[in-house]
Amino acid sequence: MTTTNPTPTTLGARRAAVRHLADVERLSNREIARRLGIHHRTVARDLAAPAPAPAEETAPDAPDAPTSGARIETRLLHPLDPQTIQDLNVLADPRTGALPAGLLRAIHAAAERRRADWQRATERRLAEPAPASGRPPARAHVAP
Structure with missing residues (x-):
């Protein structure tokens, strides 16, 4: 065939x-x-x-879409390396293709921690007084 x-x-x-x-x-x-x-x-x-x-267009806790009216395509921002893809395929249930609930909870918890870090860094940056030079303040860096 x-x-x-x-x-x-x-x-x-x-x-x-x-x-x-x-x-x-x-x-x-x-x-x-x-x-x-x-x-x-x-x-x-x-x-x-x-x-x-x-599938939902964006995650429930995701920031609002840009105001340009452009539709945001759901996708990964960074490609997964082949080993990670292979590992996820091995972990998936062979009958349903679903990942184990514990793994999904761990991924969700890690993403929530990262979102909280981003939110705190943004709030700190917005709370900083504007520099006298007229330049915008330096961007806050969030460690991975």
Whole structure:
């Protein structure tokens, strides 16, 4: 069986690819299977599975979007190194693709600590009196 596109590596990514090919490109299950290199019954199971909940545009505690009206695309600001991606794939549940709840809590807690550091640094910088030279104050540096 020759494939046009390689099969996505995670369950969620594969299901998203199957849904895209079925809904947007209006391909048959067999054609989707040929393109992704999977069985046509797998395509049928993926389409029968409940659709994932739509992702939020920004995190609940994220700062407001810029006032330019430009839509912000949800993405990572920095690419993950291959070892981190591999580690996350190993930790993910093979049936659902979800990461363990404890790991998600640890990531969330670390992000909350970083946000609090940023907020404190911003508040300190705004509380500083303006220099007499007319230049803006030096930017506060938050250690990682």
